[in-house]
Amino acid sequence: MxxxxxxxxxxxxxxxxxxxxxxxxxxxxxxGFADYPMNQSLCNLVQKHMLLDKNQYAPMAGVPELRQAICNKTTRLYNKSFDIDHEITITPGGTYAIYTALTAIMQPGDEVIILEPAYDSYLANIEMNGGVAVLVPLNNPDFSVDWQKVKNAVTAKTKAIIVNTPHNPGSYIFSPHDWQSLTEIVSNTSIYIISDEVYEHIVLDGAQHESILRYPSLWDRCFAVFSFGKVFHNTGWKLGYCIAPKQLMNEYKKIHQFIAFTCNTPMQYAIAEFLQNENEYLxxxxxxxxxxxxxxxxxxxxxxxxxxxxxxxxxxxxxxxxxxxxxxxxxxxxxxxxxxxxxxxxxxxxxxxxxxxxxxxxxxxxxxxxxxxxxxxxxx
Ligand SMILES: Cc1ncc(COP(=O)(O)O)c(C=O)c1O
Structure with a gap:
């Protein structure tokens, strides 16, 4: 059977x-995908790099030009630079990045806290890794987080907490207070944080995106996950990335090298060049x-x-x-x-x-x- x-x-x-x-x-x-065409100049850049014969396997972590362009962006936006050789991996999308992070850290029976409503892959990814999803409801109707409930859900078996800002489906965005509350919960524990930030550039009404990367006290335990698909209107490209400190990224890459190993090369070069113009995301x-x-x-x-x-x-x-x-x-x-x-x-x-x-x-x-x-x- x-x-x-x-x-x-x-x-x-x-x-x-x-x-x-x-x-x-x-x-x-x-x-969640666009019904209008993506930026034509980005399409042209893909063609350019294909014609330049950037068509073979990219390095496992991603092409260095793209890793550097992302580092420039996080430095500019979140005041956080990182080691592009050891602290980032380009992935086939954000979902894959989350799955890989969970696979890198989880042992059977581990608990992972998710805040519901939640993007549906979290639950499946936890179960595929033999873990148990501990479900904490978000507040009604604004989908803000009740941090006391999160705190109450923590046990000796809690391996990680997955957070998502801006949030799908609730559209809630984290404030510094949210990160402060989470910091208080995880300090003096070995709980990892997976921060799903695939909508990082879609923060409205003049607010700023509160990336986990802005919070040095959470860096040692974080996997920050991003995706180009949502923000550059090309979900079908399935291209994203994960940023984590060297010791975590090392384990992450062990998993990555045996599942996807690498991502589509010409698109990586194209986005690297596209990101040079910051207006494209601003x-x-x-x-x-x-x-x-x-x-x-x-x-x-x-x-x-x-x-x-x-x-x-x-x-x-x-x-x-x-x-x-x-x-x-x-x-x-x-x-x-x-x-x-x-x-x-x-x-x-x-x-x-x-x-x-x-x-x-x-x-x-x-x-x-x-x-x-x-x-x-x-x-x-
Ligand atoms: C919260 C959230 N995370 C991740 C993803 C997936 O991103 P990707 O298409 O890059 O795998 C989605 C897509 O709907 C999402 O809503």
């Missing part, structure tokens, strides 16, 4: 909703803020309830209890079938579901897509 490592896992909700969107010819505000908050505001304006007269404007990421959650008392999975299927708009039910981000009657809209879409979707949603 085949024994599954993930007996309770089926096709994830993102694939299901994207398939449903296709089937019903629905506008897809579900899965203009992202304004770009996404425009989209959030456009969508929320268009949704003003809808039956959906706005509890909190998205502070970061490109997701907006809204309540639908004024419209329907269906559970959220049924509601989103009904929405896709009857009103031709695909969304994601927030319960999908909980191990055991939830009944908060919230849906998540992705606003990384063309303006006309957002307006057309809102027009349909206003009719409900």
């Amino acid at each position: 085949f024994i599954s490592k993930l007996p309770n896992t089926g096709t994830n909700i993102f694939s299901t909703m994207s398939a449903l969107a296709l089937q019903h010819n629905a506008i897809n505000l579900g899965q 203009q992202l908050p304004a770009f996404f803020q425009h989209k959030r505001d456009l969508f929320l304006n268009a949704m003003q007269d809808s039956g959906f309830t706005l509890y909190q404007k998205a502070a970061g990421s490109f997701f907006q959650t809204m309540g639908y209890q004024a419209i329907s008392d269906r559970k959220d999975t049924d509601f989103t299927i009904w929405l896709a079938q009857e009103f031709k708009v695909a969304t994601i039910p927030v319960s999908a981000f909980y191990k055991n579901g939830s009944n908060e009657k919230l849906v998540r809209f992705c606003f990384a879409k063309k303006d006309e897509t957002l307006l057309a979707a809102a027009e349909r949603l206003r009719k409900i």
Whole structure:
């Protein structure tokens, strides 16, 4: 008999909703990816490097030009430089980076704390490594963290805590106070922190991104995870990176060399060159803020309830209890079938579901897509 490592896992909700969107010819505000073309100059740079025959295996840690460009960026933004030979690995996306970090540190039976709602790969990645996910709920309705609850969840078996800022699906962004509270919990323990920051450049309303890299007292225990896909509108490239201190990155690379080993070479060169122009990332908050505001304006007269404007990421959650008392999975299927708009039910981000009657809209879409979707949603 085949024994599954993930007996309770089926096709994830993102694939299901994207398939449903296709089937019903629905506008897809579900899965988190752009429906507009990515930057053409970045495409041209890929072609340039392919033609320069940068087409063989890159070094295991990634091409040095890209590692250096990232170091320049973290120094500029977070006042944190690192050793590009020993403290960074370019990865096939952020999800892989998280999986690899967990695999590097975990032993069977270890506990890892995750804050729910949570990006769904965390739970699976912990279970694939023979660990136990300890679930701590975020506050309702703003998805802020109740640090006392996190503290209460810590046991002698806690190996790591995974945090995510800006947050998917809740769009909450960490403040210095959050990092301070986490520091107090982990100091005098050997708990690692995996900080998922794939939306680092999507922090809205003039706020600044509070990367873990800004906090020297957490450096020794951190794996900071980033992705180019979300911020440069090319999720299909699956390219990201992990930054961690040398002793942790050493173990990380042992795992990495036997799973992916390396990532796509010409795209690494292209991004390295693209990052030379800091405006490419500095203009992202304004770009996404425009989209959030456009969508929320268009949704003003809808039956959906706005509890909190998205502070970061490109997701907006809204309540639908004024419209329907269906559970959220049924509601989103009904929405896709009857009103031709695909969304994601927030319960999908909980191990055991939830009944908060919230849906998540992705606003990384063309303006006309957002307006057309809102027009349909206003009719409900
Ligand atoms: C919080 C979070 N982390 C990581 C990822 C995955 O990033 P990547 O596509 O680079 O694996 C996502 C994608 O939805 C996400 O929402």
